[in-house]
Amino acid sequence: MPTVNSSDMHERASRQSRKTVKPPAAPRVLYVATSSGEGGIERHSIRLAERLRDRDVTVGYCCAPNTFLSQTCGECGIPAYPLVSRNSGDPAAIVRLASIIRRERPDVVHVHSRRDYVPALLAAGLVRGGSRSGRKPHLLIHSHLDKPLGEPHALSGWFFQKTASRVIAVSAAVQQRLLQLHNLPDSFVPIIHNGIDLGAFTTPNTLMHGLRRAGARLTWRIESKAMVIGMVGRLYAKGQEMMVAALPALLKKHPSLHLVLVGPEGDAGDKQRLKGLIAEAGVTDKVTIAGRREDIPELLPAFDLLVHLPKTESFGLALVEAMATGLPVIASNIGGCAEVVRDDQSGYLIPHGDMTALSEAITRLISGPHAAALRTRLGQRGHDIAWECFSIEQQVDRLEELYTALVQFPGSR
Structure with missing residues (x-):
């Protein structure tokens, strides 16, 4: 009777097991x-x-x-x-x-x-x-x-x-x-x-970023040297009215500022109400209401910083998209915003509704000999955080x- 090697039997059984066990x-x-x-x-x-x-x-x-x-x-x-x-x-x-x-x-x-x-x-x-x-x-x-x-x-x-x-x-x-x-x-x-799909976003000092920046500003008729503050989100849901209220005082010291509001109406008539606030503030020529857009990655390079001031926020996807683009951000220190933004690393968190804190944060990012370097530092750190934590x-x-x-x-x- 032939001798059966136990190791051979074990190997055959193992092969048979691998054949019969199906992946889930x-x-x-x-x-x-x-x-x-x-x-x-x-x-x-x-x-x-x-x-x-x-x-x-x-x-x-x-x-x-x-x-x-x-x-x-x-x-x-x-x-x-x-x-x-x-x-x-x-x-x-x-x-x-x-x-x-x-x-x-x-x-x-x-x-x-x-x-x-x-x-x-x-x-x-x-x-x-x-x-x-x-x-x-x-x-x-x-x-x-x-x-x-x-x-x-x-x-x-x-x-x-x-x-x-x-x-x-x-x-x-x-x-x-x-x-x-x-x-x-x-x-x-x-x-x-x-x-988010991080590959859809560009960062400063790249050719595509520069082309997108120039193209969006040309579409909106904004000068290339203007300092552009962007806001992305449903009108009246992200604190656009607060930013409009803060704009006149900021323009007195920084006349090159321009505000761009991207996002749909939350309720019918929101756009007209916001236009009324802009007219009352006397800043009609300094505000662009871009409405609903499907090409956010192409538009963000036109901004120099992003402001996001919701009263409540579960997450803050607009903040992540801005950070992926290398933009410094200013956001309400609430809910998901406080989780996405790292204060003084990728931007600034401010108390919701605090107009003084808002103006000070914006001034810090646009004024003085070190403002450009500060925007670069915060933007780079935000970009790194987006890639580390928030890819789809x-x-x-x-x-x-x-x-x-x-x-x-x-x-x-």
């Missing part, structure tokens, strides 16, 4: 957001869906038809499933969403707005074995805003712990608010910072890790 399948994820807007949440969730798809994660999007989301999904090749929801208890929307879950069998249903969470929960409950594993899909809710999950706070916290797998916070400020208001455990509210690749890494952990270890709910 990429998660199937269904995004849900029925808003009709085209703000930061909608735009950013589409970018996430694109990046996840490029990593072989199967992603579909339940969204209202004939909206920015549905149109952009079509342009990007993301499957869009029409879903009209009149309110958080709309029975037709719940039945429709249940049919989508039954057909697509997602492992994770990732909800991007609070109003859509209950319909998603009820829809998942209507489907027996809604995911590929035969279990109900995991429910995630993305807390993009610095707001409570619901009221009363204690009951809302209990409800989400019982029904959701995780609540994702876009910043530590949002996480801490949710933990305190709703008495949630830290592990239930992971922080996944928003990220890092955000997608964290999301993919979370999806995979939930799918592979169902008990981690």
